[in-house]
Amino acid sequence: MTQPVSPPRDSSTDKVPQAQPPAWRGLMARADVRTLSLLGVLAVLILIGGITKPDEFLDTRNLQLVLTQASVIGVVTVGMTFVIVSGGIDLSVGAIVALASVWATTVATQEYGFTGILFTAVVVGVGCGLVNGVLIAYGAMVPFIATLAMLASARGLALQITDGKTQIVTVPSVLDLGERDAYVLGVPPLVLVFAVVTVIGWLVLNRTTFGRRTVAVGGNPEAARLAGIDVRRQRLYLYLLSGLCCGIAAFLLIVLSGSGQNTNGNLYELDAIAAAIIGGTLLTGGRGTITGSVLGVLIFTTITNIFALNNLQSDVQQIAKGAIIVAAVLVQRRTASTT
Amino acid sequence: MTEITSRRGLLFGAAAVSAGALLTGCTSNEPSDSEDEPAGNDQPAADDKPGKQVTIGFAGPQADHGWLNAINDNAKNRAEKYSDVTLEITEGSNDTAQQIGQIETLINKKVDVLVVLPADGKALTQVGLKAMRAGIPVVNLDRIFNTPQAYRCWIGGDNYGMGLNAGHYIGEKLKGKPNARVIELAGLDNLELTKQRTQGFDDALKNYPNIKKVARQAAEFTVESGQAKMAQLLQAQSKFDALWNHDDDQGVGALRAIEQAGRDDFLMVGGAGALSAFQAIKQDDGVLKATVLYPPTMAASAIDLARALGQGKGIGGMAEFEIPASITLYSAVVDKTNVDQYMPTGFR
Numbered sequence: 159m160t161q162p163v164s165p166p167r168d169s170s171t172d173k174v175p176q177a178q179p180p181a182w183r184g185l186m187a188r189a190d191v192r193t194l195s196l197l198g199v200l201a202v203l204i205l206i207g208g209i210t211k212p213d214e215f216l217d218t219r220n221l222q223l224v225l226t227q228a229s230v231i232g233v234v235t236v237g238m239t240f241v242i243v244s245g246g247i248d249l250s251v252g253a254i255v256a257l258a259s260v261w262a263t264t265v266a267t268q269e270y271g272f273t274g275i276l277f278t279a280v281v282v283g284v285g286c287g288l289v290n291g292v293l294i295a296y297g298a299m300v301p302f303i304a305t306l307a308m309l310a311s312a313r314g315l316a317l318q319i320t321d322g323k324t325q326i327v328t329v330p331s332v333l334d335l336g337e338r339d340a341y342v343l344g345v346p347p348l349v350l351v352f353a354v355v356t357v358i359g360w361l362v363l364n365r366t367t368f369g370r371r372t373v374a375v376g377g378n379p380e381a382a383r384l385a386g387i388d389v390r391r392q393r394l395y396l397y398l399l400s401g402l403c404c405g406i407a408a409f410l411l412i413v414l415s416g417s418g419q420n421t422n423g424n425l426y427e428l429d430a431i432a433a434a435i436i437g438g439t440l441l442t443g444g445r446g447t448i449t450g451s452v453l454g455v456l457i458f459t460t461i462t463n464i465f466a467l468n469n470l471q472s473d474v475q476q477i478a479k480g481a482i483i484v485a486a487v488l489v490q491r492r493t494a495s496t497t
Numbered sequence: 498m499t500e501i502t503s504r505r506g507l508l509f510g511a512a513a514v515s516a517g518a519l520l521t522g523c524t525s526n527e528p529s530d531s532e533d534e535p536a537g538n539d540q541p542a543a544d545d546k547p548g549k550q551v552t553i554g555f556a557g558p559q560a561d562h563g564w565l566n567a568i569n570d571n572a573k574n575r576a577e578k579y580s581d582v583t584l585e586i587t588e589g590s591n592d593t594a595q596q597i598g599q600i601e602t603l604i605n606k607k608v609d610v611l612v613v614l615p616a617d618g619k620a621l622t623q624v625g626l627k628a629m630r631a632g633i634p635v636v637n638l639d640r641i642f643n644t645p646q647a648y649r650c651w652i653g654g655d656n657y658g659m660g661l662n663a664g665h666y667i668g669e670k671l672k673g674k675p676n677a678r679v680i681e682l683a684g685l686d687n688l689e690l691t692k693q694r695t696q697g698f699d700d701a702l703k704n705y706p707n708i709k710k711v712a713r714q715a716a717e718f719t720v721e722s723g724q725a726k727m728a729q730l731l732q733a734q735s736k737f738d739a740l741w742n743h744d745d746d747q748g749v750g751a752l753r754a755i756e757q758a759g760r761d762d763f764l765m766v767g768g769a770g771a772l773s774a775f776q777a778i779k780q781d782d783g784v785l786k787a788t789v790l791y792p793p794t795m796a797a798s799a800i801d802l803a804r805a806l807g808q809g810k811g812i813g814g815m816a817e818f819e820i821p822a823s824i825t826l827y828s829a830v831v832d833k834t835n836v837d838q839y840m841p842t843g844f845r
Binding site: 211213214217219220223226227317321322323324326336337338411414415416417419420421422423424462463466467468469471472473 | 563565686713724725726729749750757758759
């Protein structure tokens with residue numbers, strides 16, 4: 159493979175657009191073939207949805223629904239993208255979402271109301287990310303193994319906390335956030351959070367030293383170290399970031415579903431990795447975009463939506479999801495070799 | 498360099514520990530009231546008079562779902578009720594190989610009777626046979642073994658009957674309504690029981706030519722999947738008259754989606770018998786009007802049967818000298834009229 163060659167190229171191209179003053183021009187130039195092809199896929203899906211179910215699909219409520227359903231997994235995917243770009247992987251995201259959501263919805267935590275639930279969800283998410291980060295960065299554990307261990311233990315702890323029971327949220331201020339009255343100019347608050355996380359993620363990855371370091375660490379850790387980057391600290395921060403995203407996602411899920419359950423976040427790790435990969439993030443690290451990942455999430459959510467609107471069964475949905483991952487990666491291979 | 502790192506590591510370690518301590522400090526899962534009392538304790542036992550000491554081995558499921566947790570609780574609490582019963586309980590498991598090992602351990606311990614809720618009935622048939630051959634009668638709970646040789650008595654729920662009764666309830670409610678439309682929010686589609694529930698529902702609806710099932714989506718028995726799938730269904734079906742949801746746990750999510758969509762133009766029937774569903778039915782201020790039982794009290798009954806087996810008794814109220822070979826529970830419809838009676842059996 160051409161991995162050792164690509165990182166310096168990536169970090170140098172990263173600096174070029176920053177020098178160009180008109181931001182929109184730069185953006186357009188950077189909207190590479192990959193992003194355009196993803197937008198194309200999304201456009202085709204919207205066309206299919208619009209043709210098969212014009213009344214239900216092309217409806218404001220449906221747009222709100224698709225975006226709301228993309229929010230929880232979308233926030234997780236933004237964090238996951240950073241981790242994968244740095245050459246790592248976080249298999250524990252689903253389990254962290256589960257643990258954070260059940261911890262935040264225990265009877266005791268609910269007594270502290272909105273703040274208690276939000277605080278607990280975020281702290282548990284960050285705490286799990288911290289453990290992952292310390293194990294990987296300073297314990298020199300392979301990310302796959304460290305986060306696999308976190309997956310197992312966080313799920314176990316979530317089950318222990320709930321005792322298998324569904325913890326129903328009774329705090330009105332939390333529940334209200336998921337109601338239609340809470341929409342800001344027609345946008346559900348969950349979607350706003352997702353949008354804010356996406357924009358911050360994009361800015362951090364593309365416009366900050368932290369982002370450039372992340373790409374550098376993923377491209378070639380040794381070169382990054384020689385260039386003066388504290389690779390270990392960078393890795394620690396990245397898993398913390400992923401954990402933080404999981405904590406936020408857990409809170410969104412609590413708002414959305416009105417409860418905490420140990421089965422929450424089931425298979426999020428695979429969904430987030432799949433979305434990042436069809437978004438053009440290299441699983442080996444060194445390359446990836448937030449835009450691509452978010453488009454990946456939107457493509458998956460739109461497919462699910464179209465299938466449900468047309469009353470197709472879940473087996474068909476799963477087959478199609480698999481086919482789309484394969485197709486997207488094949489298309490990217492092609493476009494990657496021509497650019 | 499290393500010194501700095503280790504000091505930093507220490508700092509982070511301390512931060513992690515204190516965050517954990519903080520959380521544990523403000524977290525407890527004990528509700529203040531004691532309505533945690535499991536179901537099954539209010540019903541009369543088969544025969545309350547103490548008899549010969551019986552050791553019952555119980556191999557239950559991993560309690561990762563409200564209903565499964567209620568199964569384990571029911572078994573434990575029923576056994577405690579009897580002074581002549583000792584319960585040898587294994588850690589619940591979803592893993593076939595692990596459960597086989599656990600049951601073999603119970604066989605080696607020479608328990609008098611075994612109660613097994615297999616993670617997979619087919620896969621655990623062999624170990625059921627092994628126990629029977631070792632002279633330990635097996636009470637097969639819910640998920641059925643492949644051959645009747647592997648158990649002395651089977652007791653379980655009626656998935657087909659759930660669908661049937663839900664269908665009849667909805668059918669009666671929509672009687673006289675021309676071109677009525679119903680939708681179905683099914684459970685995990687890769688489970689046999691989901692197909693049986695749907696089959697029963699469809700068969701019942703055949704009795705009502707005015708009703709058409711217009712949509713069916715499968716969720717995953719979780720709150721999260723219930724919310725997601727129901728939100729889609731509501732968007733897909735702008736108008737329908739009734740909804741049957743296979744499971745009350747995913748129903749928590751489904752109800753949330755219904756509330757978020759601001760819909761109340763249909764009636765909903767749930768399945769299983771969760772406490773939250775009973776409470777909603779009793780309050781009667783939402784779409785949920787009834788739920789079809791799949792009672793977790795079956796675990797308590799299984800302990801009763803195991804005790805009777807161990808003591809060589811029959812069942813009170815029946816003429817037989819022995820306990821029956823098979824008992825299929827009734828999937829009663831619980832609605833506003835009888836919800837109070839079932840409230841104590843509700844699980845969360």
